[in-house]
Amino acid sequence: MANRFSLPNLGVGLGLRTVHYAHILEYRPAVDWFxxxxxxxxxTAGRPLQYLEAIAERYPVVxxxxxxxxxxxxxxxxxxxxxxxxxxxxxxxxxxxDHLCWTGVGGKNTHDLLPLPYTDEALRHVVDRVRAVQDFLxxxxxxxxxxxxxxxxxSTMKEWEFVARLAEExxxxxxxxxxxxxxxxxNHGHDPHEYLAAVPFDRVVQIHVAGHTDHGTHIIDSHIGPxxxxxxxxxxxxxxxxxxxxxxxxxxxxxxxxxxxxxxxxRAREYIGKSA
Amino acid sequence: MNTLRGTQLWFARSIMATGSDPASADEREAAxxxxxxxxxxxxxxxDIYRRAYHARLLECLSDDYPALQHAVGAAAFEELCRSFIAxxxxxxxxxxxxxxxxxxxxxxxxxxxxATRSFAADLASLEWAIVxxxxxxSGEPMTLERLRDLPAEAWAAxxxxxxxxxxxxxLDHPVNAYFQAFKDGRDAAIPSAGPSAxxxxxxxxxxxxxxxxxxxxxxxxxxxDGEALGAALGRADRALAELDAADAAQRVTHWFxxxxxxxxxxxxxxxxxxx
Numbered sequence: 392m393a394n395r396f397s398l399p400n401l402g403v404g405l406g407l408r409t410v411h412y413a414h415i416l417e418y419r420p421a422v423d424w425f426x427x428x429x430x431x432x433x434x435t436a437g438r439p440l441q442y443l444e445a446i447a448e449r450y451p452v453v454x455x456x457x458x459x460x461x462x463x464x465x466x467x468x469x470x471x472x473x474x475x476x477x478x479x480x481x482x483x484x485x486x487x488x489d490h491l492c493w494t495g496v497g498g499k500n501t502h503d504l505l506p507l508p509y510t511d512e513a514l515r516h517v518v519d520r521v522r523a524v525q526d527f528l529x530x531x532x533x534x535x536x537x538x539x540x541x542x543x544x545x546s547t548m549k550e551w552e553f554v555a556r557l558a559e560e561x562x563x564x565x566x567x568x569x570x571x572x573x574x575x576x577x578n579h580g581h582d583p584h585e586y587l588a589a590v591p592f593d594r595v596v597q598i599h600v601a602g603h604t605d606h607g608t609h610i611i612d613s614h615i616g617p618x619x620x621x622x623x624x625x626x627x628x629x630x631x632x633x634x635x636x637x638x639x640x641x642x643x644x645x646x647x648x649x650x651x652x653x654x655x656x657x658r659a660r661e662y663i664g665k666s667a
Numbered sequence: 668m669n670t671l672r673g674t675q676l677w678f679a680r681s682i683m684a685t686g687s688d689p690a691s692a693d694e695r696e697a698a699x700x701x702x703x704x705x706x707x708x709x710x711x712x713x714d715i716y717r718r719a720y721h722a723r724l725l726e727c728l729s730d731d732y733p734a735l736q737h738a739v740g741a742a743a744f745e746e747l748c749r750s751f752i753a754x755x756x757x758x759x760x761x762x763x764x765x766x767x768x769x770x771x772x773x774x775x776x777x778x779x780x781x782a783t784r785s786f787a788a789d790l791a792s793l794e795w796a797i798v799x800x801x802x803x804x805s806g807e808p809m810t811l812e813r814l815r816d817l818p819a820e821a822w823a824a825x826x827x828x829x830x831x832x833x834x835x836x837x838l839d840h841p842v843n844a845y846f847q848a849f850k851d852g853r854d855a856a857i858p859s860a861g862p863s864a865x866x867x868x869x870x871x872x873x874x875x876x877x878x879x880x881x882x883x884x885x886x887x888x889x890x891x892d893g894e895a896l897g898a899a900l901g902r903a904d905r906a907l908a909e910l911d912a913a914d915a916a917q918r919v920t921h922w923f924x925x926x927x928x929x930x931x932x933x934x935x936x937x938x939x940x941x942x
Contacts, residue, residue: 434761436804437832438872458760464672471760496675500757501720502727505678513671540715542702543674578712580705608706609715 393634396531396564398486398596401451401637403659405652408642412442414649422450422653426597426639429456429487433474447482453597453637454484455566458500461524461534462493462507462517472527479528486596488533488566491517491554508543509553514560521561533564533596538571538603538612540578550575551589558594565590567633568599569625570618570641574610583625592633600626600659601641614643617655627662638663674700682717685753724752724765731766732794734849738857739779739787746778747787763802770795786857789838793846796834796867797874803832805869808930814923817935823897824938827890830931832869835879835888837862843876870930877929882906883922887931 393400402423407415409431414420425446432443446452456475460468479487492504507513525532536554548556558565567590569583576583600623602616618626618640630636640656677700681693694710701709728748729736736744751772757765773779774788808830817825841863848855864884866877879887885906889899900919907915926932 430761430763434759434763435802437800437802438805438869438874439802441872460760464675468760493675494760495757496672496679498758499679499683500759501679501682502723502757502762503682503716503719505675505682505716508671508674510671516671540704541709541712542704544700544702545674578704609704609712611715 394564394596394636395593396596398531398564399637400635401453401485403656404451404453404637404639405656406455406639406641406643407443407446407452408646408652409439410646411649411652412446416442416445418649419449420649420653424451424453424637424639426453426455426641427482427484429454429475429478429489430458432478432482433471443482447484452482452484453639454479454482454487455535456487456489457502457504458494459489459524460494460500461489461491461520462505462513463496464493464516465496465498467520467523469527472524476528486530486533486564487528488535488564488597490537491534491557492537504537506537506539506541506543507553509546509548509550510543511547514553514556517557518561521557521563525561525563531562531564531596533566534558535566535568535599536571536575538568538574538578540609540611542579549581549589551586555589555591558591563594564596565594566597566599567595567629568601569629570599570601570603570622571612573619573622573625574603574612577610583621584628587625587629587632590629590632592629595629595633595636597637597639598626598629598633599639599641601643614641615645616642618658623658623662626659630663635663678713678716681713682720683756684717685749721749721752724748724757724762727762728766728769731798732769732791734794734846735769735773735787735790737849738790738845739783743778747773750776750778763798766798767795782860783857785860786840786842789840790842790845792836792838793842793865793867793876796836796865797876799834800832800867800869800874803869805830805832805871806933808870809927809932809934811924811927813935814927817937821937823895825896826893826936827896827932828934828936829891830868830870830933832867832874833891833931834867835864835884835891836867837864837881837884839863843878846876866931868929868931875929886919886922887926 404424407425407427432439490504495501572583572586600618601614604611604613638659642652697710697713703709704712725748755768770788770791773791777784777787839860841858843865845855864879886899886903903919
């Protein structure tokens with residue numbers, strides 16, 4: 392099953408990180424594609440953009456943001472959207488994604504991916520904003536399911552139901568983070584397979600895997616270290632349901648050498664078969 | 668009010684609050700608004716976000732000001748940052764420039780002894796100039812040949828176009844030497860007060876720092892402000908009045924050769940044409 396947006400399966404990619412810039416430009420390793428953090432290349436005319444342009448000349452690139460704040464009750468930041476669209480067009484990013492969350496309110500930005508209450512009010516609010524963003528970008532927006540550490544007493548539906556209804560009603564794409572599914576499920580006592588069963592996989596254009604940190608009482612989506620075996624197995628399940636989709640490893644702290652990071656990403660092929 | 672906006676305003680206020688522990692009123696509100704998890708109470712779950720908020724912004728400032736953190740120590744740096752974050756919460760979608768006010772904050776409100784406060788402000792100014800140089804555009808530098816090709820009659824009125832990443836600092840402490848010692852992993856004491864001047868600029872992927880004498884700083888600053896070459900050279904002559912004319916001319920020639928070959932200028936504008 393190809394995704395309904397006809398976005399390509401790029402293979403197994405890596406999140407582009409600053410510490411790997413020099414290695415990538417010098418050795419030009421055989422990587423299927425890179426995902427770049429949008430905000431790292433916004434509000435800058437300097438070195439980060441130089442690196443990105445050099446890398447985007449050689450590799451397929453997709454943009455992944457953390458500050459769209461699609462769930463915030465503050466107005467959409469049109470200046471941010473204009474810069475996002477400009478960056479996408481400048482580097483030829485194949486699609487743009489962000490998170491199903493809010494990052495700030497009242498003009499203040501926490502720079503964290505904060506959870507929404509899963510209510511009809513929130514759903515209507517986010518659907519309207521996703522439609523507005525997609526109109527502005529002239530392309531589908533891919534939204535990622537967040538890792539969460541709280542649930543609201545006022546929620547009237549589970550996250551997976553909210554995600555599925557949002558995707559259908561806003562007609563948007565999904566970036567399924569199977570590590571986030573695992574983290575949130577453990578933190579809230581849910582079954583990650585029940586989550587996956589509810590995902591409209593024809594809308595999934597990308598899957599994330601990452602490491603997490605188990606603190607005993609809760610799990611943090613730290614993006615540190617190797618991917619847990621349970622998460623790899625969720626990847627295999629999700630990949631089969633999607634019928635083949637772009638897969639990406641995020642590694643954001645205590646980042647090892649490029650070779651080690653890439654080797655961890657390529658472990659995905661053990662779980663998704665030879666079709667990747 | 669338990670609407671989406673009310674929920675978000677409460678949540679943001681709770682996690683952005685200063686202090687090491689949540690107030691009991693916040694805990695009651697958290698218990699009302701949030702469910703308990705399998706192993707954590709609702710206030711404990713909310714506290715994960717509160718810690719993450721401060722840790723993320725602290726990490727951002729640590730990335731931008733590593734030498735300052737080293738100089739004042741981790742605990743004092745964290746105290747400084749927590750005060751700064753409370754006073755200047757982020758209002759934009761991007762963290763690239765979150766720390767831009769830290770030098771002024773050190774000078775005006777830094778939790779340091781007066782002597783340390785002044786040094787910390789100077790060091791923060793240098794480190795912020797580096798951040799600005801990283802994010803500023805930097806095109807092809809002007810060549811020495813271009814300057815040599817300038818017709819003799821055009822020199823006096825010509826103006827140099829600075830590299831847009833160029834920042835000039837005139838400070839009350841020799842912080843560039845301290846910063847270099849930090850970069851080299853050498854122990855260095857916090858220096859005594861003493862005037863210093865430094866140019867910070869980027870060429871390609873590399874950010875450079877160049878120590879300047881006071882006359883060099885004055886001439887460069889004048890050029891950055893759009894002063895014509897003739898006037899800037901006159902300024903240099905006056906600054907080097909203690910030298911004989913030939914030595915002064917040789918020194919100024921050396922300055923310009925070094926500045927141009929280092930990439931401090933992007934071009935030259937002749938009175939009637941640009942190039």
